[in-house]
Amino acid sequence: MSVTVINYDRAMGRWEPNARGRLEEAALELYGERGYEQTTVAEIARRAGLTERTFFRHFADKREVLFGGGKLLEERLTAAVAAAPDSAGPLEAVAAALDAAGPLFQERHERSRRRQAIILAHAELRERELIKLATLARALAGALRERGVGEPAASLAAEAGIAVFKIAFERWTDEPGEADLRQAMREAFAELRAVTAGTPGP
Template sequence: MSVTVINYDLGMGRWEPNARGRLEQAALELYGERGYEQTTVAEIAKRAGLTERTFFRHFADKREVLFWGQGALQELLVQAVADAPGSAAPIDAIAAALEAAGARFQERREHSQQRHAIIAANAELRERELIKLASLASALADALRLRGVTDPAASLAAEAGLAVFRIAFDRWISDTGRPDWAHVIRESMDELKTVTAGSSRANTR
């Protein structure tokens, strides 16, 4: 961690109203206008009307502007799995967690669209996104194990849930009709169950 991460600019106050949100919005605008690789931290800070030191108080680097919310999302999903009814099957507990994330996504759909386009255009960011998703799947599997689900069921349910999440997200983000997140998740999960049920019937013949 560099020194600038923990130092404060003594020439300015230590508090700026909604500094994180302003920096995030400035970064998304610049990444969209100029490209992720061509945008510097200095430019992001300037667009937000803040200093570079303020930037580094909120983000480790310009990449993390796109990923800082992952921790909060993971906490939300893990808690939702824990709160699912005890009788819920592992995949249904995961489905309930994915639906619980609906309000978070629905409120920030435009932001999600911007972020999605930026990540899709950059190989480094796509790799980072895959790492984050793998971490999320691991956390969900751990949450299922705490409910008493053993492996391989816990890992399979978590990985299947993340596959549904990725497909549902792509459908939700690309639909111009502003679909409801929970509805898209339920549809995608139902399609998964239909596919797996069909495979099970075929295997028993």
């Protein structure tokens, strides 16, 4: 009795464990080594041990490799707003949502630092980051409206929350070691409340 051995060609893409994560890591490595503008999709795919076809199944272009987690973050934020206690005001609901999103980033501190450095170095990527943040603000405002918060309160609370997230995230990625993103966001919210109350920050 003979045994037939089947060899799967990697290029066929039949088995690609964690292809998305491998592409993200390969892109970060290459952007750091060669620069974002000098890196091609073909090089990213090759570094990840995958094909260009596989790359385009996961990402529209090489820019989107840096923004692939946006949908998951949006879902986490809006679900947390919906789950906030009925007694929570708009800003408190947004603060709870950002707190719930913290763990998505905490274990990826070093990766987030590398990603942030690449984005800050390129105007095209900074623009895409602002688009992502605007999308998150719209989603938060929508979740607040679902809770019965009217306008302009819903949009104001959402925009303020995203501003807090942006500032806290930048501080967090500037910190070495085991900095705590959730703590950075709580401190930024405290600063915001102090500013709106007309008192000095902590």
